[in-house]
Amino acid sequence: MKLVNIGFGNAVNADRIVAVVSPEAAPVKRIVQTAKDNGTAVDATCGRKTRSVIICDSRHIILSAIRPESICGKTEDNDKD
Numbered sequence: 556m557k558l559v560n561i562g563f564g565n566a567v568n569a570d571r572i573v574a575v576v577s578p579e580a581a582p583v584k585r586i587v588q589t590a591k592d593n594g595t596a597v598d599a600t601c602g603r604k605t606r607s608v609i610i611c612d613s614r615h616i617i618l619s620a621i622r623p624e625s626i627c628g629k630t631e632d633n634d635k636d
Contacts, residue, residue: 559629561619565599567609569630574610575623583608590616 558566576583587608590596596616603620610616619626 562621563601571611575626578605578608
């Protein structure tokens with residue numbers, strides 16, 4: 556299992572990540588709201604602004620305060636190991 560740091564001591568299993576997207580688009584905002592309503596949203600921002608939304612294959616949505624580019628870079632670093 557490869558874990559990716561998503562900030563503030565939180566990590567996600569890299570094998571379960573389907574997409575890492577910006578939260579600015581309207582469809583992503585709807586996905587996040589639906590996940591919050593269904594109880595499948597995990598807020599890992601520690602009160603900071605949401606800068607990326609991580610979509611997992613389990614249909615869980617993880618909110619992170621780290622930019623999508625940074626998270627993707629960390630997953631690529633893990634692939635090299």
